[in-house]
Amino acid sequence: xxxxxxxxxxxxxxxxxxxxxxxxxxxxxxxxxxxxxxxxxxxxxxxxxxxxxxxxxxxxxxxxxxxxxxxxxxxxxxxxxxxxxxxxxxxxxxxxxxxxxxxxxxxxxxxxxxxxxxxxxxxxxxxxxxxxxxxxxxxxxxxxxxxxxxxxxxxxxxxxxxxxxxxxxxxxxxxxxxxxxxxxxxxxxxxxxxxxxxxxxxxxxxxxxxxxxxxxxxxxxxxxxxxxxxxxxxxxxxxxxxxxxxxxxxxxxxxxxxxxxxxxxxxxxxxxxxxxxxxxx
Amino acid sequence: xxxxxxxxxxxxxxxxxxxxxxxxxxxxxxxxxxxxxxxxxxxxxxxxxxxxxxxxxxxxxxxxxxxxxxxxxxxxxxxxxxxxxxxxxxxxxxxxxxxxxxxxxxxxxxxxxxxxxxxxxxxxxxxxxxxxxxxxxxxxxxxxxxxxxxxxxxxxxxxxxxxxxxxxxxxxxxxxxxxxxxxxxxxxxxxxxxxxxxxxxxxxxxxxxxxxxxxxxxxxxxxxxxxxxxxxxxxxxxxxxxxxxxxxxxxxxxxxxxxxxxxxxxxxxxxxxxxxxxxxxxxxxxxxxxxxxxxxxxxxxxxxxxxxxxxxxxxxxxxxxxxxxxxxxxxxxxxxx
Numbered sequence: 001x002x003x004x005x006x007x008x009x010x011x012x013x014x015x016x017x018x019x020x021x022x023x024x025x026x027x028x029x030x031x032x033x034x035x036x037x038x039x040x041x042x043x044x045x046x047x048x049x050x051x052x053x054x055x056x057x058x059x060x061x062x063x064x065x066x067x068x069x070x071x072x073x074x075x076x077x078x079x080x081x082x083x084x085x086x087x088x089x090x091x092x093x094x095x096x097x098x099x100x101x102x103x104x105x106x107x108x109x110x111x112x113x114x115x116x117x118x119x120x121x122x123x124x125x126x127x128x129x130x131x132x133x134x135x136x137x138x139x140x141x142x143x144x145x146x147x148x149x150x151x152x153x154x155x156x157x158x159x160x161x162x163x164x165x166x167x168x169x170x171x172x173x174x175x176x177x178x179x180x181x182x183x184x185x186x187x188x189x190x191x192x193x194x195x196x197x198x199x200x201x202x203x204x205x206x207x208x209x210x211x212x213x214x215x216x217x218x219x220x221x222x223x224x225x226x227x228x229x230x231x232x233x234x235x236x237x238x239x240x241x242x243x244x245x246x247x248x249x250x251x252x253x254x255x256x257x258x259x260x261x262x263x264x265x266x267x268x269x270x271x272x273x274x275x276x277x278x279x280x281x
Numbered sequence: 282x283x284x285x286x287x288x289x290x291x292x293x294x295x296x297x298x299x300x301x302x303x304x305x306x307x308x309x310x311x312x313x314x315x316x317x318x319x320x321x322x323x324x325x326x327x328x329x330x331x332x333x334x335x336x337x338x339x340x341x342x343x344x345x346x347x348x349x350x351x352x353x354x355x356x357x358x359x360x361x362x363x364x365x366x367x368x369x370x371x372x373x374x375x376x377x378x379x380x381x382x383x384x385x386x387x388x389x390x391x392x393x394x395x396x397x398x399x400x401x402x403x404x405x406x407x408x409x410x411x412x413x414x415x416x417x418x419x420x421x422x423x424x425x426x427x428x429x430x431x432x433x434x435x436x437x438x439x440x441x442x443x444x445x446x447x448x449x450x451x452x453x454x455x456x457x458x459x460x461x462x463x464x465x466x467x468x469x470x471x472x473x474x475x476x477x478x479x480x481x482x483x484x485x486x487x488x489x490x491x492x493x494x495x496x497x498x499x500x501x502x503x504x505x506x507x508x509x510x511x512x513x514x515x516x517x518x519x520x521x522x523x524x525x526x527x528x529x530x531x532x533x534x535x536x537x538x539x540x541x542x543x544x545x546x547x548x549x550x551x552x553x554x555x556x557x558x559x560x561x562x563x564x565x566x567x568x569x570x571x572x573x574x575x576x577x578x579x580x581x582x583x584x585x586x587x588x589x590x591x592x593x594x595x596x597x598x599x600x601x602x603x604x605x606x607x608x609x610x611x612x613x614x615x616x617x618x
Binding site (some may be wrong): 204 | 313596604
């Protein structure tokens with residue numbers, strides 16, 4: 001599969017389809033990989049593929065440093081490719097501006113990442129080329145997809161509050177969660193706005209609560225569950241629990257799952273006078 | 282002074298510290314993290330980790346702290362300064378790299394303006410370090426002139442000499458006084474030379490090659506090339522024991538407020554953003570260069586000390602696997618060209 005990826009990348013760079021390939025390279029330890037940006041056909045040997053390819057490389061579509069490298073081909077797993085659908089729907093990219101090298105995937109991380117446990121996109125839903133043997137994407141029942149929340153949802157209101165207070169207390173406001181998120185693409189984040197100061201920048205209980213809740217809220221009905229925020233959190237806050245809870249509520253309320261169907265209307269940003277969700281009017 | 286401390290006496294040590302009025306901070310395991318936290322009981326202490334996830338920094342320069350409160354009336358402004366921020370404590374089981382970060386940062390916090398928050402805490406806190414008996418591939422203390430059993434910055438240094446015994450060496454008068462206060466917990470040191478169990482930390486680069494190259498290469502492709510994967514978060518600077526930049530904000534209403542000092546970091550785009558909209562460090566490459574230059578050139582010029590202790594935390598937490606010692610190895614190679 002690595003050879004196939006390298007060949008594809010070389011071909012795309014050689015024939016000028018793209019200027020750069022966003023892929024995975026060897027990391028600083030055998031248990032890590034790192035994002036690499038290949039601009040020359042002779043460098044394609046730097047590309048690799050293994051179970052440590054956890055990154056969602058679509059996040060580099062928002063960064064000026066990687067944007068200026070020119071039209072990219074992105075190596076994307078099924079989960080990552082869902083981001084593309086959201087970015088297209090939210091008018092952040094044009095389809096012709098990205099080339100997608102989809103890879104079929106049986107799960108990443110060691111131990112296996114939580115996101116992979118109920119995966120229904122082993123084969124990406126959107127791609128220009130597919131590398132790896134095509135898998136059938138089996139539907140996973142609603143309950144199974146949100147099984148991660150079972151324990152959490154059993155908690156009472158007070159216990160939930162205490163749980164999150166304890167978790168958010170650890171937050172150091174490094175903003176790795178939002179910087180890594182491909183869907184946190186605002187050029188200027190609300191936390192950076194101080195007239196008025198919507199969110200206290202201090203890492204005290206009030207500031208941490210307002211930051212973490214706001215971040216999660218802005219992803220309700222948008223988060224594609226790549227779990228990157230949780231992976232990068234240096235103080236190990238289970239951020240995906242928040243994301244997942246909001247995703248579940250969004251799916252229940254709007255019967256919508258982001259990143260599955262390009263023709264679906266967005267849950268949170270589609271306005272219609274005859275909106276059929278009565279609770280929302 | 283040399284003494285011996287048996288692991289079974291950790292309990293009496295912690296109890297003794299409490300009796301003497303010390304707050305004890307020690308490495309504690311909590312799920313996937315081992316962090317320096319306040320402990321009540323010796324059972325809470327973790328000993329089998331390489332290094333704690335948080336650095337010692339937060340006990341001297343907290344992630345957020347109120348530096349004054351004010352009220353504004355029609356005719357006057359009243360200011361109230363915080364008190365009681367320096368608490369008599371012992372940090373037990375920090376690592377030599379973390380301990381060394383303190384004298385390195387003393388230089389900046391006592392320069393020009395004396396930072397009373399830092400200085401008073403430094404006086405109130407005694408550092409009891411445990412030498413590293415293991416390391417990982419991110420550690421590079423030996424490349425920045427330190428060692429896994431370095432004494433600089435510690436008041437007392439403990440080094441494992443058998444499964445249950447630690448050799449206790451006092452480094453400062455403060456350390457000596459602490460040992461005297463708790464004398465019954467310690468026994469006499471072994472008469473023969475003990476077998477010190479100290480990790481072997483691979484030397485990754487020659488520090489003497491770094492600054493001369495930095496002096497000449499403010500403009501170089503390596504800055505952009507290395508940092509193109511950087512996502513621009515502050516994780517590296519916040520877990521770093523020697524990154525000490527902060528931001529001051531007022532959290533206020535029209536009539537009263539708190540002035541708060543918060544960690545800030547040079548990797549954020551907003552860090553150098555001017556009100557005009559101009560940003561002198563407009564790309565991540567420039568911001569990454571700043572991090573390296575500050576640690577290995579500017580601080581050396583100003584304070585005759587490298588602003589890096591080789592703990593490797595920045596590389597461990599980096600969301601994009603940017604590895605600082607790898608950067609320095611690249612610089613060493615470039616310098617040899």
